[in-house]
Amino acid sequence: MSLNSVIISGGGTGGHIYPALAIADEIKRRYPECEVRFVGAEGRMEMEKVPAAGYEIDGLWITGIERKILSKKNLLFPFRLISSLSKAGKLLKKYKPQAAVGVGGFASGPLLRKASGKNIPCLIQEQNSYPGITNKLLAKRVQRICTGFPNMERWFPKDRIIQTGNPLRGAIASIDGKRDEAMQFFNLDPSKKVVFIMGGSLGARSVNEAVKAAIPEWKAAGVQVLWQTGKRFHEANEQWATDNGHDDINVLGFINRMDLAYAAADVIVSRAGAMSIAELSIVGKPSIFVPSPHVAEDHQTHNARSLTDVGAAILVKDNEVVSALAKEVLHLIEDTAKCQSLSVELKKHARPNAAAAVVDELEKIVAQ
Known part of the structure; x- marks a missing residue:
């Protein structure tokens, strides 16, 4: 089994983007010919950081819901969601990925919602000990949930959880002797x-x-x-x-x-x-x-x-x-x-091999 095409979706903050890049780097380390593409939210920092890291990215017209329910921005949300679901479907049809990975953030919702509906193997990586709303909504649709912290059964199906730790891009250089x-x-x-x-x-x-x-x-x-x-x-x-x-x-x-x-x-x-x-x-x-x-x-x-x-x-x-x-x-x-x-x-809580552990799980769900 080998990976030849994977889509990674999500972002909004460095806390979502850098784990995504670490996962991408590990996929490319194992499978140099694999096409790894990203899907992000237009206007968010992933649209700058991902290309700077050497990967291609497509943007969706999507944002979160404002906490003030009566905010004018929330009036646009249904239209943004419909637009993003439509574009996500077109991207999946165009790139035909073997698997989709969501790391949280606005863009991962529409992409993984469409991917799961097309029976594409899906994995989400949750960085925090209290999961974001996107990952909570996606949890029952994906095959694997890789978590950064323990005791996540309160929010996710227990049989799909693997505690991998949070992937770090280019493991922190050893500080011994420095x-x-x-x-x-x-x-x-x-x-x-x-x-x-x-x-x-x-x-x-x-x-x-x-x-x-x-x-x-x-x-x-x-x-x-x-x-x-x-x-x-x-x-x-x-x-x-x-x-x-x-x-x-x-x-x-x-x-x-x-x-x-x-x-x-x-x-x-x-x-x-x-x-x-x-x-x-x-x-x-x-x-x-x-x-x-x-x-x-x-x-x-x-x-x-x-x-x-x-x-x-x-x-x-x-x-x-x-x-x-x-x-x-x-x-x-x-x-x-x-x-x-x-x-x-x-x-005791260090997980220096987290990116490798996530890609191990990705390989498993594709093989299944």
């Missing part, structure tokens, strides 16, 4: 502890405010700060650091060498997106999660609790982060035993 290089790269003092604030590409306003409140206390304790603010907050926070005499603080909008940032860190503060958790589980550094309250179904809190409830991380609520973060970081840095315990437990 601390000296990391200290030099970020101009840090090797004799001092480092807290790494991982704000993500967009950043987190509340976390940035918490860092500004905490910096004087951290510096007084001899703790260095590696602060990724996110691009949209970078300029303002860099200016704040200069104006307040904190030129020695590393204020960065985006970090290309994440392996070195992880290697430098003694403690990491992060949002609780599924892909951040997947990376940090492999890195295994003591982590404090601050779930975003601005995501669907509060899924980041569910993600974080899947780890904090078993002693693998610490959770700080977003509405408490400004007042609590400084002391939480210092308590953790000073508690060597706690750091060791968190690292051991967090690494």
